[in-house]
Amino acid sequence: MASLKEVKGRIASVNSTRKITSAMKMVASAKLHRAQSSISNMLPYETKLHAMLTAFLSNEADIRSPYMEVRPVKRVAIVAFSSNSSLCGAYNANVARQLNLMVDGYASQIGKENVLIFAIGKKIAHAAKNEGLNIQDVLLEVADKPSYQGTSDLANKLMKMYADKEIDKVELLYHHFKNTASQILTREDYLPVSLPEPEEAPVDHNWALDYIFEPSKADLLKTLVPQVLGLRMYTALLDSNTSEHAARTMAMQIATDNANDLIQDLTVLYNKSRQQAITNELLDIIGGTMK
Secondary structure (H helix, E strand, C coil), rough: CCCCCHHHHHHHHHHHHHHHHHHHHHHHHHHHHHHHHHHHCCCCCCCHHHHHHHHHHHCCCCCCHCCCCCHHHHHHEEEHHHHHHCCCCCHHHHHHHHHHHHHHHHHHHHHHHHHEEECHHHHHHHHHHHHHCEEEEECHHHHHHCCCCHHEEEEEEEHHHHHCCCCCEEEEEEEEECCCCCEEEEEEEEECCCCCCCCCCCCHHHHHCCCCCCHHHHHHHHHHHHHHHHHHHHHHHHHHHHHHHHHHHHHHHHHHHHHHHHHHHHHHHHHHHHHHHHHHHHHHHHHHHHH
């Protein structure tokens, strides 16, 4: 059995760790609250704008966008979202694992070198580098402080590459925030822009309206599609950022609970050791008296 001094030292050490994890949980929880407000304010706008684009493209068969062109896939771009720091459970590991599966799936068809990686977050950038993947760009600052400008620049770069036929497909890989206890790893097609099938299209009686366009249909499409795609990238970043804070909140809560359980076990062990030491001293005293 460990000595009283050793057990007491372990209790103090675990107690210090508990204070740290508890403080980190409070910080992550506060960040989560702010991130939830951002994503809840953005989603309705992004959803409505996407619905407008879908309705417009569905009703105007003669109007096409270069971002809707479907062609044989020879080069693919994957935008993977992660965090810059750890201590958020399996959040980053899940993204890295799924990214490897995606790359392996494409590698058998077009070759690993034709899968271009755009990493948002230090953790996925390091994971991709360790796997020897073809990293094209790394964004670190926006992973901690989401900004529309940062993701808009990336979206514009990807749209230009797609329009210039440098890439034939773009996918997003990020965590979708469902609630504090659940974040869903999501793989989503970004380019080409696809329309829902008729049976999958949302019920909206305004779809059948005869729209009056100002300016022209072509000018409207030229403006609307990049705006929707830029906003989609930013929404994915907000979703990923919110999921990160939720994952860290849960991880720190679990760590704090484990520390509490360990302190209880060590306290019991300390009391048993102390009781045994007192008993041994009493036996020594009684033995010496009898002599």
